Amino acid sequence: MPLSLYDSLTRSQQEIRPLDGETLRFYCCGPTVYGPAHIGNLRTFLLQDVFRRTVEMSGLPVKHVRNLTDVDDKTIRESRARNEPLREFTRGWTERFHRDAEALNMLPPAAEPAATEHIDRQIELIRRLIERGHAYAADSGSVYFRVSSFEPYGKLSRLKEREITTGREREDGEPIDADEYERDSGADFALWKARKEEDGDVYWESPWGRGRPGWHLECSAMSMAYLGETFDVHGGGIDLAFPHHENEIAQSEAGTGQPFARHWFHCAHLMVDGRKMSKSLGNLYTLEEIQAKGHSPMALRYALTSAHYRQQLNFTLESLHAAESALKRLRRKADVLMAASGLDRGAFYDRDRLLRHGPPAAAPFNSVWNRLLDDLNTPAALGELFRALSELGDRPENIRGDPPEKERLALDFAVLLDALGLNPHAAGESDAREAPEEIRALADERWQAKKSRDFARADALREEISRAGWQILDRKDGYDLQSAG
Ligand code: AMP
Ligand code: ZN
Secondary structure, eight states: OOOEEEETTTTEEEEOOOTTSSOEEEEEOOOBOSSOOBHHHHHHHHHHHHHHHHHHHTTOOEEEEEOBBOSSHHHHHHHHHTTOOHHHHHHHHHHHHHHHHHHTTOOOOSBOOBGGGGHHHHHHHHHHHHHTTSEEEOTTSOEEEOGGGOTTTTTTTTTTTTTOOBSOOOSSSOOOOOSSOOTTOBOOEEEEEEOOGGGTTOOBOOTTOSEEEOHHHHHHHHHHHHHOSSEEEEEEEGGGIIIIIHHHHHHHHHHHSSOOEEEEEEEOOEEETTEEOOTTTTOOOBHHHHHHTTOOHHHHHHHHHSSOTTSOEEOOTHHHHHHHHHHHHHHHHHHHHHHHHTOOHHHHTOHHHHHHHOSOOSTTTHHHHHHHHBTOOHHHHHHHHHHHHHHHOSSGGGOOSOHHHHHHHHHHHHHHHHHHTOOTTSTTOOHHHHSOHHHHHHHHHHHHHHHTTOHHHHHHHHHHHHHTTEEEEEETTEEEEEEOO
16 A cells, blocks of 8 residues: 555645655755744644654655745844844754754754755746746845746645735735735735845845845745755645745746646644634743643654644643553553563664564554555554554563564554654653652662572562552563553
8 A cells, every 4th residue: 555645736645656766855844943833833843754754664765854944024023132143043943943853753854954054046046037037126126926927826725716816916016025924915925025124134145136035935945956846745834835835836836847846745733722823822832831831742742643634633731641641551562562572672663673674564553554654644543553552462471473473563563653753662751750769669679689680589579569559571671660550
């Protein structure tokens, strides 16, 4: 069964096949680094991470590029408000974003180009668009894309079906040049923005005078620089479909005459109390705030990715409690399968080994994998996963089969955890930590006794621990404690 994903351009589920037959070229609109990412932004990046992991586990290498928007209206405004040079200001928020991404177990992209480091590329693209008659410089020194010159404009967001007229909409002078403008406005948009007073020292020299690129341009210039004029999959939150992605298509295809992204992968919004989570509504959470409430990044990852990517998810703090108990069940099953197969944690979570092992081809885990292949259906996959795990039983002795079969089961499970990016043993995710101090002391003593081959003492201690309601699961490199309840 091939991996297929809904494509917002054709509005249909399409098989994911790389153009070059070898590597999937995947571009994602990255964060605007002017503040901490909120968990809505993080949900979109996490679902992109699940997609990438699933493609890689299916045996297809991915070249994942995710940009950093480090110059736009918001970054300039905020850095000036704080009296910090733009570069320093955005560097701090970029580092914070990297810490959040790592804590949430996101794989780093192959390249993370920043807009300010690719100004030449952007100027080059504007020059080409002017030459081809798709852009014009206004008296102010700003350059605009002429929407009426690009016939397919609106094909992604189906503007024509929504009866929106394109072309210049303001009669009194220049078109709109804010980075973010109202939905359904089909006006010419800025490729280059002439320097304004409030830009301070943020400007670059160009053939049209001092200024800076418009926001949409960076993604066209950088995706094509890193992935080629035509690449496989372009991702982002659904709010970006119009105008951002529509404009990316127009700039790129008008500039090169070639198709731009072959597949559009949009994630639905994270909501809070029925409203989109956003800075302007003031209803946002950051990872830091979630952690301050005592929840782990892994629980947040679980909660944000356990709903389908095309479905809006209404976030609640209760969903994190549910995620914590789900992770606990996964951790127990992983401990049982490790104990049964003799794999230690290092081997169980060794991604290279898992990539070699490949996706589950047989029961009970192949049905979980098939759910992921079918439009990345994470909720159905998790449902199937828990069903498959419940069939396996709760003790290492319950796992049937010869040693290679037990190892296969353990690795099949580990592959699925990796595809979902879930590590139920990540820092802050341990039952042993939850065991009371005296139980942990007894368990340590038993481990020492076992290592010094005092098996009678070790057994007596195991008995005592078990009477207190805890079970010990030995691994090669240590042990886990599970509460019997
Ligand atoms: P930004 O940092 O604003 O450029 O956004 C980064 C990513 O987060 C983009 O792909 C947005 O579409 C996405 N995004 C913004 N708000 C939400 C939300 N409430 N839920 C999910 N994704 C979002
Ligand atoms: Zn973009």
